Amino acid sequence: MSADAFRQTAGRWLRAGLASPAVYPLLRRRAAAPPEAVSLLMYHTLGDDHERLDAWTVVRQRDFLAQVRCLREHHDIVPLDQALDDPPGSSGRPRAVLTFDDGNASLLSHLLPLLEREALPVTVYIATGHVETGEPYWFDALMAALQPPLAASLDLGRWGLGCHRIGHADSAVNWLRISALLEALKTLTPQQRSQAVEEVLRQAGARLSPPAARTLGPLTPTEVAELARSPWVTLGSHTHGHELLDQVPLAAALHSVDTSLQRLEAWTGQTVRHFAYPNGNHTPALVEALRASGRLASAVTTEPARARTDGDRLRLPRIGIGRYDGIERFRLGLLAPLQRTGR
Numbered sequence: 001m002s003a004d005a006f007r008q009t010a011g012r013w014l015r016a017g018l019a020s021p022a023v024y025p026l027l028r029r030r031a032a033a034p035p036e037a038v039s040l041l042m043y044h045t046l047g048d049d050h051e052r053l054d055a056w057t058v059v060r061q062r063d064f065l066a067q068v069r070c071l072r073e074h075h076d077i078v079p080l081d082q083a084l085d086d087p088p089g090s091s092g093r094p095r096a097v098l099t100f101d102d103g104n105a106s107l108l109s110h111l112l113p114l115l116e117r118e119a120l121p122v123t124v125y126i127a128t129g130h131v132e133t134g135e136p137y138w139f140d141a142l143m144a145a146l147q148p149p150l151a152a153s154l155d156l157g158r159w160g161l162g163c164h165r166i167g168h169a170d171s172a173v174n175w176l177r178i179s180a181l182l183e184a185l186k187t188l189t190p191q192q193r194s195q196a197v198e199e200v201l202r203q204a205g206a207r208l209s210p211p212a213a214r215t216l217g218p219l220t221p222t223e224v225a226e227l228a229r230s231p232w233v234t235l236g237s238h239t240h241g242h243e244l245l246d247q248v249p250l251a252a253a254l255h256s257v258d259t260s261l262q263r264l265e266a267w268t269g270q271t272v273r274h275f276a277y278p279n280g281n282h283t284p285a286l287v288e289a290l291r292a293s294g295r296l297a298s299a300v301t302t303e304p305a306r307a308r309t310d311g312d313r314l315r316l317p318r319i320g321i322g323r324y325d326g327i328e329r330f331r332l333g334l335l336a337p338l339q340r341t342g343r
């Protein structure tokens, strides 16, 4: 067969294949959602539309609203308790839950007004330690300190982390550099990490960018209570110290979860039954200890998949959404694979 004849034959097969009714179900299988499917989306916080912040965790308000409109084309956005406990609605549409991690101050200034205006239910997972002290966690302090116009080469050879060049790049590239530094620091022990973070702040001159410090700073206990009073907000815990729970002893991990639940309940007068593992890190022993405590109705990870209400409710996956996810990438994220059933 000549090359031309081969191309013509292959083209006919391809067109016939794509036109075949048998192919469409295959293409759609990934997009189809059984009634048990729930897309849990993981955000961190929102920021101004026109402020330059090189931080994946800060989504512009206008982008967030575009994503909500896109999501509502095919999903019902529901509160977490409704997604977990109620049967799927009569609309027959898959359900989605919006979640926000950490407890940055901009949740009150930039998210809460949108919730009321858009009738939008969300779950907010608060790490209570930085709320209590008013001091940002190490990663927020670093993100705030490494914003433009800073341009520096940070030497972390002492910890085997090499040299990290920050600045002198467009926003997405600079974020990749900041993110690579944060991920490298996460591999250190908590004690090494706090020394390395101090060294980074020293080398960077710790010039806090005021907008970043405001956006990435923590809520106060009064503001957490104000957020929790909104009928659109479900409150959840995100530990007390934002520890990576697979890097600390089991007893310390459980103590951190318990402390945060106590603080949130004291500040808000509400019962808190939901939890998010910081960075998604967890161990089988921790999951089983939390299950045995009977204290939690759900716990979420950062595994990028769609959750199932008949899956393990203490290991619900979430699809992460950040500042650099355009609408096409957002749509693709919604096609993440389904959580496996069983434990």
Ligand SMILES: [Zn+2]
Residues within 6 Å of the ligand: 101, 102, 238, 242, 278, 279
């Ligand atoms: Zn977190």
